[in-house]
Amino acid sequence: MSKMTSIYLLSGFLGSGKTTLLTGMMEYWNTQGIKAAVLMNELGEVNLDGVVVGQDVPMKELLSGCICCTVRGDFGYQLHELMEEHEPDVVLVESTGVANPMEVLDELAELSLYKPIELKGVITVVDAYHLSELLAKGKGPTFRLMQDQIRCASLLILNKTDLVNLEDVERVREALEDWNKRAPIIPAIRCQIDPALLIGNTVLQNKEATEDSRESDGSVHGHHHMLVYTHPLTGPVDSYAFEAFLQALPPEIHRAKGIVTFSDTASRYLFQFAYRQAEFTKINPQGEIGDVAVFIGEPFSKEQLQSKLNSM
Numbered sequence: 001m002s003k004m005t006s007i008y009l010l011s012g013f014l015g016s017g018k019t020t021l022l023t024g025m026m027e028y029w030n031t032q033g034i035k036a037a038v039l040m041n042e043l044g045e046v047n048l049d050g051v052v053v054g055q056d057v058p059m060k061e062l063l064s065g066c067i068c069c070t071v072r073g074d075f076g077y078q079l080h081e082l083m084e085e086h087e088p089d090v091v092l093v094e095s096t097g098v099a100n101p102m103e104v105l106d107e108l109a110e111l112s113l114y115k116p117i118e119l120k121g122v123i124t125v126v127d128a129y130h131l132s133e134l135l136a137k138g139k140g141p142t143f144r145l146m147q148d149q150i151r152c153a154s155l156l157i158l159n160k161t162d163l164v165n166l167e168d169v170e171r172v173r174e175a176l177e178d179w180n181k182r183a184p185i186i187p188a189i190r191c192q193i194d195p196a197l198l199i200g201n202t203v204l205q206n207k208e209a210t211e212d213s214r215e216s217d218g219s220v221h222g223h224h225h226m227l228v229y230t231h232p233l234t235g236p237v238d239s240y241a242f243e244a245f246l247q248a249l250p251p252e253i254h255r256a257k258g259i260v261t262f263s264d265t266a267s268r269y270l271f272q273f274a275y276r277q278a279e280f281t282k283i284n285p286q287g288e289i290g291d292v293a294v295f296i297g298e299p300f301s302k303e304q305l306q307s308k309l310n311s312m
């Protein structure tokens with residue numbers, strides 16, 4: 001059984017303080033004798049943030065694109081390579097400021113199907129100044145992206161509190177509490193917080209590495225805000241029944257994806273489900289990954305999904 005690697009995902013809008021936090025966390029792990037590695041994603045063609053990370057820290061970079069869209073496939077590959085080459089205890093993934101963590105979680109869920117990884121936390125850094133401005137001035141795409149980043153977090157760091165008055169800190173904090181009722185909120189200046197507070201609970205865990213029982217059905221456990229559940233599909237299913245099942249998924253499930261074999265067409269399909277829309281793409285069997293369905297969302301009943309899928 002290979003070693004379990006803990007993953008922390010750092011999210012937050014452009015310039016909120018992610019790299020500042022990352023350097024603090026690396027120093028902390030260094031003092032603890034924990035081998036940490038970094039996977040950095042930058043929209044630009046050079047990794048400017050990487051310059052601040054120590055020379056001896058194992059690091060991979062994803063440049064010229066965002067984890068959640070253009071370099072998506074690459075993300076899993078680089079993380080895999082980082083683990084193979086350096087066998088780190090923990091990997092910090094810093095996403096670009098415009099990444100939607102839902103998409104990155106999706107990628108991690110996929111990787112967890114064949115690598116022993118454990119998502120320990122989704123830490124979102126919030127720029128108190130920027131958000132208080134947006135709250136006062138109105139909404140827009142940035143506002144909505146920030147909301148998404150905040151909603152997905154298992155921990156929120158309310159950073160740059162030095163740039164706003166106490167009243168504004170409170171206003172922003174109320175908005176955070178409203179959008180994410182579960183994640184603890186830690187106010188900070190330059191992300192200076194007790195690193196022990198960051199060491200979280202498991203959000204996502206690989207089944208094979210932790211459970212001996214082959215017949216055990218669920219692979220992924222959730223804490224805090226997001227729940228990811230992986231269900232191995234044991235045989236072909238009827239395409240109409242499966243599509244009806246997807247359409248009837250509870251609203252808490254934001255995303256579902258996986259590989260399914262249909263009994264009525266005898267083909268394998270990759271399915272995607274997002275915002276009530278289902279999409280199927282015919283694929284040639286890869287051989288490596290079995291049929292599986294992954295569900296991501298706010299806490300939902302895993303048992304209900306299991307019984308529906310098992311009776312299909």
Ligand SMILES: Nc1nc2c(ncn2[C@@H]2O[C@H](COP(=O)(O)OP(=O)(O)OP(=O)(O)O)[C@@H](O)[C@H]2O)c(=O)[nH]1
Pocket residue numbers: 012013014015016017018019020021049096097159160161162163188189190191
């Ligand atoms: N005043 C103030 N400045 C801060 C604080 N935290 C970080 N900064 C500064 O804000 C700038 C951006 O910080 P970074 O840590 O690079 O932010 P980032 O989220 O990694 O930025 P991107 O990679 O562009 O998304 C840097 O100049 C930091 O020194 C803070 O609490 N207060």
